[in-house]
Amino acid sequence: MIRLSSVSRSFTGRSGTVDAVSGIDLDVAEGEFVAVLGRSGCGKSTLLRMIAGLLPATTGEVRVSGDRVTKPRRDIAMMFQKPALLPWRSVLDNVLLPVQIFGGKKAAHRARAHELLTMTGLAGFERRLPHELSGGMQQRVALCRSLIAEPRVMLMDEPFSALDALTREELSGELQRVHMDLNTTIVFVTHSIDEAVLLADRVVVLSPRPGRIREILDVKIPRPRTLGRGAHLTEVAQCSAELHELLMA
Structure with missing residues (x-):
């Protein structure tokens, strides 16, 4: 590979x-x-x-x-030391950000985003903003964001x-x-x-x-x-x- x-x-x-x-x-x-x-x-x-x-x-x-x-x-997706989440976007919208950047449709990837959030223990936090999350939870969001495009x-x-x-x-x-x-x-x-x-x-x-x-x-x-x-x-x-x-x- x-x-x-x-x-x-x-x-x-x-x-x-x-x-x-x-x-x-x-x-x-x-x-x-x-x-x-x-x-x-x-x-x-x-x-x-x-x-x-x-x-x-x-x-x-x-x-x-x-x-x-x-x-x-x-x-190829990359995840850094800091989560670098956009503070004005919800958890779900942060996860879906790469889809928008690459010109995809958010609706087509929404189910996948929910699946990743559930997998990483973030179900129920989809509408929260980054400042409402702990550091560990923010990194979980960053992990979901990295995986959304199935790299x-x-x-x-x-x-x-x-x-x-x-x-x-x-x-x-x-x-x-x-x-x-x-x-x-x-x-x-x-x-x-x-x-x-x-x-x-x-x-x-x-x-x-x-x-x-x-x-x-x-x-x-x-x-x-x-x-x-x-x-x-x-x-x-x-x-x-x-x-x-x-x-x-």
């Missing part, structure tokens, strides 16, 4: 050239959930923006479904980082359920080892800048996963410890 071939990205400014990522080779299968984990400044967000077509690669190429990515595409690829740039620990874990559980139901291909950037272990099929660990792939760890823990007591508590702890050692090396 996604293929990065020898992808590098540099930025040039007054103080010279900075290499953000270097020589990235990565394949992401259809329906796979891949987390990208690394220290601040290692190029995680840069990598995501190149897959989204928001930044060109300096060298190498990015392909999605066999086509080279040169600009944003309708089949083949979902790119998520630390979407839960501004939330408290309990809300982050709750939303991680919601995202697990959404992914299991919809089988969307997801690339998820995070600083959090816990999020990576809870969510991913594989975790790509990047080195400090310039970001290079240090290790790719398979997470072979059955879903749904939890950080609390459960049948797979030992496996979750072992995987978290291995990622911690990789990041500290």
